[in-house]
Amino acid sequence: MIILHGFAASNYYNLVKHVLLYKEIPFQENLIYSTSDKLLTISPAGKVPAITTANGHHISESSVICDFIEEAYPAKPLYPAEAGERATVRQIMKIAELYLELPSRRLIRYALSGTAAPEALQDEVRQVLNRGIGAMQRLCQFSPWIAGKQLTMADIYVYYVNTIVDSFASSQLNWDILDEIPGMKEWHNSMSKSAIAKSVDADRAANMPEFMKYVKEQIAQAKTERNSPP
Known part of the structure; x- marks a missing residue:
């Protein structure tokens, strides 16, 4: 197992x-x-x-x-049988990770602490996100799934990428990023209604209080170590 x-x-x-x-x-x-x-x-x-x-x-x-x-x-199977179509699925996953999720992740510490990210960092993140938005506009089909008629790994991957984008980048930048990609919000809402997504999201909500306690303990420990004499 x-x-x-x-x-x-x-x-x-x-x-x-x-x-x-x-x-x-x-x-x-x-x-x-x-x-x-x-x-x-x-x-x-x-x-x-x-x-x-x-x-x-x-x-x-x-x-x-x-x-x-x-x-x-x-x-x-979560990948298409044809090699080119499989590559397209992986391309969507990689672009979502590099140009949507990872730049959004740079804003998490500010969102969790309730402070605004520095303007210079916000500008950097916006530039990368704009690149990702353009790429996703050109790649995503939403007909009805993100890469076409078949549910693929890209649907699952991007759904969970979006949780970071929507939770942290959108709030910090005051920008509805998912709305910039035609069809993305409707597709995301549809994905969220599946029994599996509901179960996973419920477990996430249940773990969040313990995770936040863990984060606070790590921050406190780091401050203590910084202030300790050499």
Whole structure:
């Protein structure tokens, strides 16, 4: 049985969890946070999520985990059969990650602390987001799924990318980013109504108080270490 390591407040953890649930693959969850020394034994960069396979292999990085799951458990495929169409799905996933999720992530610390990000940082993030918006406008089909007629890995991946974009970048920049991509908000709302998304989102909400307590403890510890004499 697969073991999924991480925590439900993480969007990357949740997208892997969604894939496992969609494919009806048995798995166990192991609650572990990013700074845990134990995590380094299963995730070389100390990032979540990570999985331990039934054969004892440790795999990290969400896109790599998704590809492993697809190859090891081909039932209910999430990639098209044709190579070019598979590449398009992966292209959408990569662009969403690089040009929407990662720049939005730079604003999380300010959103969580209730402060505004510096204007220079806001300008940098806007520039990258504009590039991502343009690319997604050209790539996404929403007919009815993000890459065409078939539900693919890109639908699950982008849905959880959007949770970061909408929660942090939109609020910090006072900008409805998802609305800039025609069809994105309607598609996202449709995805959110699935039984799997509702279950995953409920687990996320349940984990959030503990995660926020953990974040505050880490901030307090960092302040203490900075103020300690050498």
